[in-house]
Amino acid sequence: MSESPESAPPPKAPTTALRQRLAELRGPSAQPHPLDARALAALAANPGCRRRALLDGAGVDKSALAAALGSPSGYGQSQFAFMRGNAFEARVKADGGRELLRLLGLQEAGEVRLPELGASGPEGRAARTALALREATGAGAVSLLDHPMLALEVAGSPAYLEPDAVVVHPDGRWTVVEIKSFPMIDASADAAKVGAAARQAAVYVLALERVAGAVPGASVAHRVLLVCPKDFTNLPTASAVDVRKQLSVTRRQLARLTRVEDIAAALPEGLTFDLDGRSAEQLCEAVEQVPHAYAPECLAACELAFHCRDRARLAGAVEALGRSVRGELGGLSTVGEVLAAARGEAGEPDDPAVAALRRAAALRSEALAPAGVPAARGAREAEGAACR
Numbered sequence: 001m002s003e004s005p006e007s008a009p010p011p012k013a014p015t016t017a018l019r020q021r022l023a024e025l026r027g028p029s030a031q032p033h034p035l036d037a038r039a040l041a042a043l044a045a046n047p048g049c050r051r052r053a054l055l056d057g058a059g060v061d062k063s064a065l066a067a068a069l070g071s072p073s074g075y076g077q078s079q080f081a082f083m084r085g086n087a088f089e090a091r092v093k094a095d096g097g098r099e100l101l102r103l104l105g106l107q108e109a110g111e112v113r114l115p116e117l118g119a120s121g122p123e124g125r126a127a128r129t130a131l132a133l134r135e136a137t138g139a140g141a142v143s144l145l146d147h148p149m150l151a152l153e154v155a156g157s158p159a160y161l162e163p164d165a166v167v168v169h170p171d172g173r174w175t176v177v178e179i180k181s182f183p184m185i186d187a188s189a190d191a192a193k194v195g196a197a198a199r200q201a202a203v204y205v206l207a208l209e210r211v212a213g214a215v216p217g218a219s220v221a222h223r224v225l226l227v228c229p230k231d232f233t234n235l236p237t238a239s240a241v242d243v244r245k246q247l248s249v250t251r252r253q254l255a256r257l258t259r260v261e262d263i264a265a266a267l268p269e270g271l272t273f274d275l276d277g278r279s280a281e282q283l284c285e286a287v288e289q290v291p292h293a294y295a296p297e298c299l300a301a302c303e304l305a306f307h308c309r310d311r312a313r314l315a316g317a318v319e320a321l322g323r324s325v326r327g328e329l330g331g332l333s334t335v336g337e338v339l340a341a342a343r344g345e346a347g348e349p350d351d352p353a354v355a356a357l358r359r360a361a362a363l364r365s366e367a368l369a370p371a372g373v374p375a376a377r378g379a380r381e382a383e384g385a386a387c388r
């Protein structure tokens with residue numbers, strides 16, 4: 001377990017001018033949509049997407065925007081899953097968190113402190129949490145912080161994050177607890193879901209390290225506690241998940257995000273994503289002003305995925321085929337260019353991507369040539385069919 005708190009300044013509040021610009025982008029009557037750790041983990045997974053960085057930074061409700069654009073998202077949690085998750089979490093935390101502490105191996109903890117974390121607004125709650133963490137670290141007892149609030153600066157905007165719980169150990173260690181409603185069967189759970197939970201928990205660890213850097217004796221555990229229902233019951237079970245890899249990826253990717261103010265500065269005056277009184281065409285025009293970086297992974301991570309995929313396909317962008325295919329194609333950026341290169345109508349023959357495409361086209365033609373027809377004729381017919 002590596003536990004080295006990093007000292008970093010607290011998130012800076014955006015300037016008044018930036019706040020105003022972001023409010024304009026969101027629309028005067030729209031409440032800012034808060035960023036959560038799941039959204040930050042997705043943002044970190046696609047740091048090249050200025051569209052998402054801007055919309056998230058401005059607090060635009062991307063689900064509502066996607067619906068107004070005519071491409072409603074299939075991404076997100078159903079109401080049923082949400083309620084089931086809440087009921088399971090309440091069960092895990094019942095009786096002052098005794099069950100949760102047992103899962104952490106702290107059943108003999110004696111007195112357990114449950115600090116009060118209420119305050120007005122996310123800034124107030126984050127300040128209250130920081131104070132509670134500082135007091136708990138010096139207390140020499142176990143403290144359970146239920147839904148603390150953590151602040152993290154992301155691309156120039158403060159994001160407020162709410163882990164399910166943070167446990168402060170008597171030795172000053174802080175452990176993030178993630179409670180999920182997907183089952184752990186025979187001590188193992190769906191790898192994709194565990195991966196998503198680990199990426200989310202890594203964002204919390206990152207935010208906690210910012211606080212720990214200013215608290216003497218504090219350290220943040222890089223193994224988080226993942227709590228899930230056991231087998232097909234509603235009984236909780238847990239597993240310690242090492243998030244060091246996710247933490248270093250998230251840290252690096254979030255640092256690479258272009259600052260929201262730089263993205264906003266490059267946009268035309270008066271541009272807005274305000275849904276009030278705007279047609280799908282007007283909104284589409286506004287969204288298309290901000291460059292995107294579509295990849296098929298967006299389908300599992302972003303509300304605008306169907307819209308961006310349609311636009312990428314319309315433009316014939318090879319990104320729509322996936323990052324690995326994009327990487328293989330070198331300087332060829334559209335499907336049209338790829339086909340022209342394969343047909344020998346464009347591209348440098350000594351370009352490895354072009355040479356590979358021509359070789360593949362020739363092999364395909366040979367394979368498709370009807371029996372008894374010379375390969376050259378079969379090749380011409382097959383190429384014609386492939387490009388129609």
Ligand code: SF4
Binds near residue numbers: 049292293294302308
């Ligand atoms: S779906 Fe669009 S806006 Fe969302 S991350 Fe992908 S490219 Fe960016």
